[in-house]
Amino acid sequence: MRLLRTPWPRELGEAVSATARESTGRKEDVLAAVQLTTGRWVAGTRAAVYLPSDSADAARRVGWEKIERANWDSEASVLHVYETTDFGTPLRATELKVDDPGRFGQLLRERVDASIVVQRHVPLAGKRGVRIVGRRNPAATDAAVTWNIVLDKGLEPTQPGVVDAAEAALRQVRDEFGI
Numbered sequence: 001m002r003l004l005r006t007p008w009p010r011e012l013g014e015a016v017s018a019t020a021r022e023s024t025g026r027k028e029d030v031l032a033a034v035q036l037t038t039g040r041w042v043a044g045t046r047a048a049v050y051l052p053s054d055s056a057d058a059a060r061r062v063g064w065e066k067i068e069r070a071n072w073d074s075e076a077s078v079l080h081v082y083e084t085t086d087f088g089t090p091l092r093a094t095e096l097k098v099d100d101p102g103r104f105g106q107l108l109r110e111r112v113d114a115s116i117v118v119q120r121h122v123p124l125a126g127k128r129g130v131r132i133v134g135r136r137n138p139a140a141t142d143a144a145v146t147w148n149i150v151l152d153k154g155l156e157p158t159q160p161g162v163v164d165a166a167e168a169a170l171r172q173v174r175d176e177f178g179i
Helices: 010-024 102-115 162-177
Strands: 032-035 041-044 048-052 059-063 067-073 078-083 092-097 116-125 128-135 146-151
Touching (some): 010 048, 041 102
Antiparallel strands (some): 067 078, 078 092
């Protein structure tokens, strides 16, 4: 009989399960993980990504529906992860310095894409407008949809009428899809 080994330490799986139980009451299993150049680990499960926190011995659990996007800078060996925030505030960015994101990078892309229920661009001023994105945690299809409004470059929430137009666009998209 052959035992399957994971490429991450057993302690990481235990820490992820403990954090998941604290926040959700359920256990989560690590699907992919990658070690940072600092020696810390980040991990992904069906329901969330576990990113470094300010504490050296803890991770932050972020549901996939809260990840706006991620990108890999191969020249700098940095995986950038951007979390959604309230409308009009900058995205929360986390830089993960890794040699190669490997399977973790693939999982990140797959789960973020799977969280998107609706994505629609609504023009507000010429071609510039707002992207309305409805997301749901892909591990629970009965989970509530959360909505994000992302303005195109050149539009600012401080410009007259932009916030009202963006909110109207959100209502329009929600009504169109019945969500």
